[in-house]
Amino acid sequence: MPPECSPLIACCAVPRRCGCVRRCSASFFFYYIASFYLPSTWSGSFENRNRLKALGATPYIAGDVAGNMVFLGHALGAGIVALGGALQLIPWLRTHAPTFHRWNGRVFLATVVILSLSGFYLAWIRLEPPQTLTELSPSINGVLILLFATLTLRTALARRFATHRRWALRLYLVSNAQWFLRIGVFGYFVVNQLLGREASFSDPFFISGHSAVTWCRSRCWKSTCAPKKARVRSQKPCSPEGW
Structure with missing residues (x-):
């Protein structure tokens, strides 16, 4: 691994052909959010948003107009983040459509800034404040x-575009945490259902997954707080092919 590449960026250096999968999955996530929340909003059947009540x-919440509106904007904004962030990673757009990219x-x-602030409101004001590390994890993600x-x-x-791309990629990863979470959680439940096994949130999969997420966030924090010379050794881009 070249010396200017941080471990976090190196583990994200995937081949260009994976970009198509990333953009397609982001488009699907945008469609999933829109199809889940917009119909209930147009029809006024807001209670349909609690279809995943079995998962907690x-x-x-009936009567909480402000909280319900904030949550709706938060959910729809997540789709914009997923789709817009994926478009930012397309090398052709950065080269041939710089105005659109900007x-x-x-x-x-x-x-992402608005969603982070609204997330703090939903987690700390609308509901009971987080009590465990798992409940606190989204707030840590919001700070990042x-x-x-x-x-x-x-x-x-500052026109330090090589460094800008590294921070933009880190921002893309943490801002799409809920997207990655849903892929892992629902994928695990689907696979277990196909195998005829009853899945539970107490399974080792979720325990080990929580440990992995904690490790990744600690790496993000350490890379952020490291001295500038250790964080940026070169202006040469460290990225996937075409980045």
């Missing part, structure tokens, strides 16, 4: 989003 998800990036940055968004913007304004 009750986003709709404006899409501004929308992406503004959206705000931090990475700031560094992404600062490096872009």
